[in-house]
Amino acid sequence: MSTVVKGASAAAAAGIAAVCAMAFMKAPGERPVLPFPTVGVLMAGGEHWCTASVVDSPKGNVVATAAHCVAPAGEDGQPGEVAHDGLAIGELSFAPAFSGEGDGTQPLGLWKVKAIHVDDRWSKWGEDTADFAFLTIEPDEDGRSVQEAVGGRAEAPRPEWTSGYERDVTVVGYPESEHNPENRPVSCTTQTRHDDDDPDMLYMSCAGFWTGTSGSPWIADRGGAEPAGHLIGVLSGGDTDVDSTAALFDERAKALYERAARD
Template identity: 30%
Template sequence: MISALSVVAAALVAATPVTTPAGASQDEIRAYWTPEAMAEAVAASDDPHPDGVSWTYGTESVRNVGRLFMEIPGGKKATCTAAVVEAANRSVIATAGHCVHLQAVGGWMKKLLFAPAYDKGTRPYGTYVAKSVAIAPAWSEREDHKADFAFVTLGPDEQGRSVQNVTGGRPASFAPVPGEKTALGYPFVKPYDGETLQYCSGPTTPVNDNRLVGGEQLTPCRMTNGASGGPWYARTADGKDVQVGVTSARPKEPGLENVAWGAMFEGTARELHQHAEQLK
């Protein structure tokens, strides 16, 4: 599993994926996200507590993880985390559903741009504009956190390359994988600034809360906003590193301040991934 210990490079109704166009040309979106615009991207709330630990195990093993920039309805810039997952079209990232569609801000995010291995303003593997987004109706219509994941199909980089050909990717597992998990993300809210990759690693337990039935809880982990959508990795019994979910939320109620919640991939996620990887 990707960690400090080992560095490696209620039932849902079957989902009908929702696809939305980027709303502008790839060149226009890439031009929109200047370094200055990226610096303006903000998270949705404030939390002064320290969370997570800086990733210090080299960039090669996590170069498929990056920052996802978006414009929310109304023009405000925002940021989440996403990761490249293996796909037939070699152009798919996984992130949180609320990073691409959120009713509280008016629905669909716009001008999505992925910057893998982003670090202190650098974009060593180029940038990739979102072409389409697949989310479950359980998220877009009801915001059921069990379905708080999305699979985004990307266009090529500035040199015409597919993202997986440049950064590699990890397979997604749509069945439970027991044991330790590692969550990675770019938390933005203080004491962080979104400029470097952070992580939490350790055993997980089932979420005992109706807001995320079927989710898993990682303790200790207090990465702030901006880490949403970041990958949760696990190692299978045969030694394969796989993505099993994404960071969905960090509750703030007493007794829960030191945990992160992950939305785990399952049958609905599998359908969304299959839809995303069929797109060109």
């Protein structure tokens, strides 16, 4: 299936179904309560590029996103030369809980990407089923990890490598400012299934997942015995803002995650 990727410069068609734009709330005299502190904007050269999210890891230094957000797709065994939209990707950084018009605010800081880990199936062959990446994030100047900054293990979902296709998930992403001028995250809780055109991909139907939402986490079991839930994949593409697909994490995704966690 050739899908429309939802990185910051890809186009997507309009949708009709409802989607929830999550507001930032604040009790009097308290710091803001952030609805999805682990999810934020992946920036390239300081500009909104994709969505990314913190995933639980031993050092608290791993963020998940889509492979096409951080590495060109390969073809015929050779690495690609440019990103999906023909632009250079640029220096990457991560702003969890980003919001606000224009340059917005970064309530939990701006975190430098130290290393990128992408499967050869993507970087050499451009396989949609490997459109996931794990990023190693530098600690801040005080030595804190990004996972500490977003709330630790209570907030960051654990990765799951052997999920089935029919799951209840919460998906959270940041559409680009054209459709989301206040840069607030959108979310949807729904059930996934096999994609009709590519049964190896996960599919969901929820409106509002426009350009910029590539890399959005697909979190199962949120609010259950482990409230942060389990990360089973990240948003890869879709033909419209309503139709979205994700590459399901597998054993090779696990190997990438483990490399990112060791860096």
